[in-house]
Amino acid sequence: MKVRIHVSLKPGVLDPQGRAVHHALDGLGFNGVKDVRIGRLVEMEVADDTTDEALEEMCQKLLANMVIENYRIEKVAA
């Protein structure tokens, strides 16, 4: 089973990287960009019988830092 973990900064946590990229997009002349937030994508191939609980635990214990980040688990159809 293929799983994508989308890790993003929690709302309210400042994202200096996103701000710098936003600025660079402005500099390239792309108007109308209102906000940029940078996250992380983790793609995993896991055993088909991997439980949702196990996936949640992977996210909470390692893949995301729950102090500053949220995560979303996406199971990708083969």
Added chain:
Amino acid sequence: MKTAVVTFPGSNCDRDMWVALRDVSGKEPVKVWHGDADLPDGLDFIALPGGFSYGDYLRSGAMAANSPILRSVKAAADRGVPVLGVCNGFQVLTEAQLLPGALMRNAAQNFICRTVPLVVENDSSLFTSAYSKGETIRIPVAHHDGNYFAADDVLDRLEGEGRVAFRYAENCNGSRRDIAGILNARGNVLGMMPHPERAIEADHGGTDGRRLFEGVIKSLVSA
């Protein structure tokens, strides 16, 4: 007096830490490798040094926080053994949840490498007893991810309980409430971004960091 410095793949301040502890304590610290399952018995003090453990993969400190040796460090901290984490060591301590909060990319995105003024906020901890509250000291910083973040209620609790050890006199990285170093609730774990081990020799730019080690060693000897 038995001290130890833990080295991870990518640590680069471990030798400076080792020398600082040796010079101040008069005894050679034990060198511990990240893959060692256990710490040596009878340790009085453990230091997690600066650097880029595991290449800062995933997040700074995240991989080291889940390495075998950290289980032993956590157990030692729970028993009350003093643990100092400097720079990457601080990142490891937050990732291991031995300290609250997280260290994010510096607000200006830049790597900062210079000596900064710090204000001593707590002079009664094991680590800070050789300083005076309100005193300004000068310690080098060298980091990319030193922007301390914690939720407001956590920050309020840290301040209310006197657990902010050091603040930046000039906020160099965007840290919330200018926080440069914090203590755990019990007071035996200190994490700080500035490098006291780089400020122990006058010939190397200052000795303000030396007193941190002197304070620790003195408290341990008298304990």
